[in-house]
Amino acid sequence: MNQATPPIRPLPPVHHIWVASDGDQGRLARASVVRSSSSRQWVVLGVVLVAGLLLSLTGGVVGAISWIFGMAVALAIIFGSAMARYNRVLAPVAYSGAVWTTGFGPASLMIANPLTTQIIDYAAVKSIDAGNDYVTIRTRASVIPTTIPAALFPPEAQSFVNQTLSGIG
Secondary structure (H helix, E strand, C coil): CCCCCCCCCCCCCEEEEEECCCCHHHHHHHHHHHHHCCHHHHHHHHHHHHHHHHHHHCCHHHHHHHHHHHHHHHHHHHHHHHHHHHHHHHCCCCCCCCEEEEEECCCEEEEECCCCEEEEEHHHEEEEEECCCEEEEEECCCCCCEEEEHHHCCHHHHHHHHHHHHHHC
């Protein structure tokens, strides 16, 4: 009987290390919530808010105020539940003293935290969004992007990956 075997990928060497400190879990959760939404989702949300506000204006000032209040409550609930979910997910890996590492090889990058090691082939990378404090990696295979502290993906690593991606695509 011939069994399928998963592809074997060598681990890239560790290049960067980050040690979480007090408050990093909450900051990483907040960045993950904000960065997990695509710009397209923000545009759709903006259109819905403006359209709803314009429609509520036909009900006068009271209609507009009730629409604004209702949307503020709904957005607070959505953001709050997303924050709670990300905090639960990050609790076992972003506690104070948790060590994260990244490594960059010729064909893939590695992200390791106390529970998992993720290998991402460069061919699977859709985009990399680098901010001041966090870097978000979107892949073709996942709906939810990976957000990591910028210390794990410094500018020289970004240049290396961008050059590698331009050679692939």
